[in-house]
Amino acid sequence: MSIKEEIKTKKVKVTKRYCDICSKTACKSDYRGSVCVICKRDVCCDHAYYEEIVGDCYDTYCTQCWEIGEGFRELMDKIEKSSDEKIENLRKIWEKKCLKNREEWEKKNQKIE
Numbered sequence: 001m002s003i004k005e006e007i008k009t010k011k012v013k014v015t016k017r018y019c020d021i022c023s024k025t026a027c028k029s030d031y032r033g034s035v036c037v038i039c040k041r042d043v044c045c046d047h048a049y050y051e052e053i054v055g056d057c058y059d060t061y062c063t064q065c066w067e068i069g070e071g072f073r074e075l076m077d078k079i080e081k082s083s084d085e086k087i088e089n090l091r092k093i094w095e096k097k098c099l100k101n102r103e104e105w106e107k108k109n110q111k112i113e
Helices: 063-068 070-079 084-109
Strands: 048-054 057-062
Touching (some): 063 070
16 A cells, blocks of 8 residues: 545635725624624624624614714703603614715715726
8 A cells, every 4th residue: 555645725715894994804802892882884893883782792883973972872862761762863873874975975985896
């Protein structure tokens, strides 16, 4: 019996996510946490804010949506226990402003093909 060695090279497809704001590689440590819950942009750790929901569960926001939401979050904290409906309405207004910001950003950053 003889032994023959073979060297094989295997190609592996690797998918990487990049920050839509700065083009850096998105957070490696927490794959699920690299997408803004409002505008759905992929974000790196430098452009992500994490808001604790329950225990160790977090929502991720891009820096722009987080900044847009500052006043809304303050109001939501004030009325949190008094009216869930008011909070939901404020969140919808916040989301609309963020989505409008996303549309403006996409128009501004569209690449000419």
